[in-house]
Amino acid sequence: MSSGNGGVGGAGRNPVALTELATLMADFAADREWDQFHSPRNLLLALVGEVGELSEIFQWKGEVPRGLADWNEADKEHLGEELSDVLLYLVRLADVCDVDLGDAALRKLQKNAVKYPVHVCKGPSKKYNDDEEDVSTVARNNVDDV
Amino acid sequence: MSSGNGGVGGAGRNPVALTELATLMADFAADREWDQFHSPRNLLLALVGEVGELSEIFQWKGEVPRGLADWNEADKEHLGEELSDVLLYLVRLADVCDVDLGDAALRKLQKNAVKYPVHVCKGPSKKYNDDEEDVSTVARNNVDDV
Amino acid sequence: MSSGNGGVGGAGRNPVALTELATLMADFAADREWDQFHSPRNLLLALVGEVGELSEIFQWKGEVPRGLADWNEADKEHLGEELSDVLLYLVRLADVCDVDLGDAALRKLQKNAVKYPVHVCKGPSKKYNDDEEDVSTVARNNVDDV
Amino acid sequence: MSSGNGGVGGAGRNPVALTELATLMADFAADREWDQFHSPRNLLLALVGEVGELSEIFQWKGEVPRGLADWNEADKEHLGEELSDVLLYLVRLADVCDVDLGDAALRKLQKNAVKYPVHVCKGPSKKYNDDEEDVSTVARNNVDDV
Numbered sequence: 001m002s003s004g005n006g007g008v009g010g011a012g013r014n015p016v017a018l019t020e021l022a023t024l025m026a027d028f029a030a031d032r033e034w035d036q037f038h039s040p041r042n043l044l045l046a047l048v049g050e051v052g053e054l055s056e057i058f059q060w061k062g063e064v065p066r067g068l069a070d071w072n073e074a075d076k077e078h079l080g081e082e083l084s085d086v087l088l089y090l091v092r093l094a095d096v097c098d099v100d101l102g103d104a105a106l107r108k109l110q111k112n113a114v115k116y117p118v119h120v121c122k123g124p125s126k127k128y129n130d131d132e133e134d135v136s137t138v139a140r141n142n143v144d145d146v
Numbered sequence: 147m148s149s150g151n152g153g154v155g156g157a158g159r160n161p162v163a164l165t166e167l168a169t170l171m172a173d174f175a176a177d178r179e180w181d182q183f184h185s186p187r188n189l190l191l192a193l194v195g196e197v198g199e200l201s202e203i204f205q206w207k208g209e210v211p212r213g214l215a216d217w218n219e220a221d222k223e224h225l226g227e228e229l230s231d232v233l234l235y236l237v238r239l240a241d242v243c244d245v246d247l248g249d250a251a252l253r254k255l256q257k258n259a260v261k262y263p264v265h266v267c268k269g270p271s272k273k274y275n276d277d278e279e280d281v282s283t284v285a286r287n288n289v290d291d292v
Numbered sequence: 293m294s295s296g297n298g299g300v301g302g303a304g305r306n307p308v309a310l311t312e313l314a315t316l317m318a319d320f321a322a323d324r325e326w327d328q329f330h331s332p333r334n335l336l337l338a339l340v341g342e343v344g345e346l347s348e349i350f351q352w353k354g355e356v357p358r359g360l361a362d363w364n365e366a367d368k369e370h371l372g373e374e375l376s377d378v379l380l381y382l383v384r385l386a387d388v389c390d391v392d393l394g395d396a397a398l399r400k401l402q403k404n405a406v407k408y409p410v411h412v413c414k415g416p417s418k419k420y421n422d423d424e425e426d427v428s429t430v431a432r433n434n435v436d437d438v
Numbered sequence: 439m440s441s442g443n444g445g446v447g448g449a450g451r452n453p454v455a456l457t458e459l460a461t462l463m464a465d466f467a468a469d470r471e472w473d474q475f476h477s478p479r480n481l482l483l484a485l486v487g488e489v490g491e492l493s494e495i496f497q498w499k500g501e502v503p504r505g506l507a508d509w510n511e512a513d514k515e516h517l518g519e520e521l522s523d524v525l526l527y528l529v530r531l532a533d534v535c536d537v538d539l540g541d542a543a544l545r546k547l548q549k550n551a552v553k554y555p556v557h558v559c560k561g562p563s564k565k566y567n568d569d570e571e572d573v574s575t576v577a578r579n580n581v582d583d584v
Contacts, residue, residue, distance in 0.1 A: 183498050185500065187500075188497055188498055188499075191493045191494075191496055191497035192493075192494075192497045192498075194489065194490055194493040194497075195490045195491070195493045195494040195497055196490070197486065197490055198486055198487045198488070198489055198490010198491060198493065198494075199487070199490060201483045201484075201486040201487045201490065202483075202484075202487040202490075204483055205480055205483035205484045205486075205487055206475050206480055206484075207480075208477065208479075208480065
């Protein structure tokens with residue numbers, strides 16, 4: 001299913017819904033009476049902790065090619081777990097903040113499409129520090145949300 | 147649909163699939179010829195940047211109650227956008243690393259259920275620094291992944 | 293020396309210079325031939341990893357009073373170590389980027405003093421979401437760098 | 439003073455003491471009556487926000503060589519400011535937690551020297567994923583705190 005180079009989108013992958021994860025997380029917490037610990041800022045700091053663990057995987061590696069062709073299975077499994085930990089806390093944080101995360105993400109993508117129009121942003125690769133600034137460089141330099 | 151207190155799970159929310167977001171992000175990048183910028187470590191640092199913006203929303207507020215009852219609409223909208231930015235980069239990072247994020251998240255939840263069994267973890271609330279340590283306190287103190 | 297409530301500044305503490313730490317870190321890396329791993333982005337990700345470990349200390353605690361009066365010695369020692377890890381990577385990152393960190397910090401403090409003048413920012417506490425916005429509220433709402 | 443390649447330590451740089459920064463930050467907050475906002479978790483989240491801004495500087499650049507030879511002055515100035523923001527919040531966080539940060543950092547360096555002995559860790563560069571694991575590889579693979 002994969003090109004072996006990553007970045008192919010969701011084709012061939014498990015179409016898990018954000019709402020399913022939110023429900024599983026809510027049930028997980030309720031079963032253990034952990035709702036008392038799941039305040040917004042507690043969950044946010046837990047998320048930051050997991051982002052730290054995700055970063056540790058990449059910290060001494062230098063640049064890593066897409067697709068991770070030379071990683072062994074154990075390392076890829078570990079990566080999947082840390083990505084999941086970030087996702088699960090993010091889903092839970094959105095939930096306890098009463099944010100419909102899937103809906104918000106779709107709206108953010110639409111907003112980004114307006115902010116970075118294809119005809120402006122597409123084009124030959126520009127270096128970030130080009131002295132000559134043209135529209136596509138400016139657009140790309142200001143990209144917060146790709 | 148919401149209890150007004152958050153943490154209710156995905157009921158009544160948009161059941162957006164992670165695969166849908168992955169495909170939208172892949173198309174977004176391809177349309178703008180931005181794949182060249184979407185290396186794993188670039189995306190990871192972009193994710194860290196968005197986690198920073200998410201943290202800024204909460205930084206001066208002190209403790210924030212679940213449900214965010216006293217937040218105005220503009221602030222909740224802003225929060226939804228920052229949560230989305232983190233999510234979108236996370237989905238994209240997983241994609242370029244050839245990780246099936248939805249699948250990985252479901253497996254991680256199962257692993258957590260084994261690690262934190264309900265009969266061990268459930269029980270009356272314990273403070274974290276109780277001198278007397280019992281099983282439920284130990285379990286809760288070591289919780290990395292709730 | 294301490295008020296027991298924290299936030300008293302550097303009185304009575306070890307006046308370690310940033311330059312001393314930078315030199316110790318440079319020697320540490322050179323002795324182990326680790327300079328090869330100390331690229332800017334490697335160090336930045338290592339810093340993010342340590343910020344994650346720092347966050348884990350605070351993640352399930354809810355609000356924590358200044359001075360940490362009720363923390364035991366082991367927990368305070370652990371906190372000191374994680375704060376140090378962040379500091380040491382930060383100092384090292386600045387060094388490999390040829391940034392004079394102490395000098396930059398003093399200049400940033402001066403810049404902040406101009407940005408947030410005492411006569412504008414001082415005053416009775418305002419809630420962040422007050423409908424009525426006055427100067428001091430505006431100033432405080434926009435505080436990135438205190 | 440600089441080799442142009444970074445990582446030379448503190449020689450020729452401003453020997454600013456951590457205690458001086460702690461005192462300046464304490465005075466800055468007191469002058470503006472901002473101590474009320476400087477709780478440990480507020481400052482921690484502010485720190486995370488600044489780490490995010492620091493990451494944004496590096497996020498689309500791919501690997502960056504030490505010394506930043508090809509960066510312009512404005513970009514280096516910006517980098518110095520973001521590094522400073524992280525430092526200042528870190529110093530302030532340690533202060534309100536009653537941690538002697540300079541002292542803790544020196545002790546952590548000593549601990550690291552014991553954990554990663556020169557005779558074990560020094561040697562020809564090893565790839566992280568070498569099938570053959572020897573002592574130096576193991577040591578390097580487990581490096582949290584370099």
